[in-house]
Amino acid sequence: MPIEFGVKDFIDILLVAFLLYYTYKLMKASGSINVFIGILVFILIWLVVSQILEMRLLGSIFDKLVSVGVLALIVLFQDEIRHFLLTLGSHQRTSILARFLSGSKKEQMDKSDIVPIVLACLNMSKQRIGALIVVEKNVPLYDTIRTGEIIDANVNQRLIENIFFKNSPLHDGAMVISKKRIKAAGCILPVSHNLDIPKELGLRHRAAMGISQITDAHAVIVSEETGFISVAYHGQFYLRLSAEELESILTKED
Numbered sequence: 001m002p003i004e005f006g007v008k009d010f011i012d013i014l015l016v017a018f019l020l021y022y023t024y025k026l027m028k029a030s031g032s033i034n035v036f037i038g039i040l041v042f043i044l045i046w047l048v049v050s051q052i053l054e055m056r057l058l059g060s061i062f063d064k065l066v067s068v069g070v071l072a073l074i075v076l077f078q079d080e081i082r083h084f085l086l087t088l089g090s091h092q093r094t095s096i097l098a099r100f101l102s103g104s105k106k107e108q109m110d111k112s113d114i115v116p117i118v119l120a121c122l123n124m125s126k127q128r129i130g131a132l133i134v135v136e137k138n139v140p141l142y143d144t145i146r147t148g149e150i151i152d153a154n155v156n157q158r159l160i161e162n163i164f165f166k167n168s169p170l171h172d173g174a175m176v177i178s179k180k181r182i183k184a185a186g187c188i189l190p191v192s193h194n195l196d197i198p199k200e201l202g203l204r205h206r207a208a209m210g211i212s213q214i215t216d217a218h219a220v221i222v223s224e225e226t227g228f229i230s231v232a233y234h235g236q237f238y239l240r241l242s243a244e245e246l247e248s249i250l251t252k253e254d
């Protein structure tokens with residue numbers, strides 16, 4: 001029987017390849033690449049046992065494992081799946097639809113909101129005051145805001161510095177800036193388990209990376225140890241930034 005191969009099959013293969021590549025990238029970023037390889041090896045053995053060798057007993061055991069395995073994978077990779085869906089939902093084209101459905105207006109940060117953040121970071125960097133500031137973009141940060149103390153104030157350089165001052169009760173944890181307002185401080189962020197993060201970067205950096213992997217927020221870090229200013233964005237670090245570089249990253253549209 002001749003095998004028909006049309007444009008539809010080509011697109012089908014291309015989409016599967018893209019899906020596999022994206023899964024690989026997500027798992028690499030979250031440090032679970034070995035699980036990805038394990039799954040591939042399992043699928044390969046399953047195909048050989050049940051399709052090529054046609055071993056019925058072992059094949060039926062593997063079939064059962066595969067049907068339960070899909071559920072297990074959803075539980076195991078809920079963060080990665082969430083990130084994938086968030087990335088889809090926070091893409092510029094789909095965010096218009098998301099905003100329409102949620103009824104919230106887009107409030108773009110302008111220079112007058114970004115400059116106080118940059119100046120505060122610069123001052124804290126000089127004084128070696130540790131800070132972690134998450135700037136919301138398209139994906140709402142309600143869950144993160146709920147873990148901290150609500151402030152709801154205008155973005156103000158002195159207020160930012162005051163909050164992160166060592167003896168301030170809210171200096172621990174992250175500040176969240178949303179819709180041109182300092183919404184909350186002392187917030188707890190999800191810590192990234194990525195094994196590729198350099199050992200010298202501690203929990204503050206890992207927490208910034210964590211939130212940048214599951215949302216499209218900018219997470220600005222001022223290191224207490226070195227005074228360096230860095231940003232985590234879309235699962236990538238931009239380290240040792242100057243004030244100008246920080247301003248340009250925060251101003252940049254997706």
Ligand SMILES: Nc1ncnc2c1ncn2[C@@H]1O[C@H](COP(=O)(O)OP(=O)(O)OP(=O)(O)O)[C@@H](O)[C@H]1O
Pocket residue numbers: 130131132171172173174187188189190191200201202203204205206207222223224225226
């Ligand atoms: N999950 C988290 N969410 C929010 N803030 C966190 C989280 N984990 C740690 N932090 C903040 O980071 C601080 C600890 O920073 P740590 O010294 O471990 O990190 P670091 O990346 O080495 O930063 P630094 O260079 O400033 O020392 C905590 O005091 C806390 O304020």
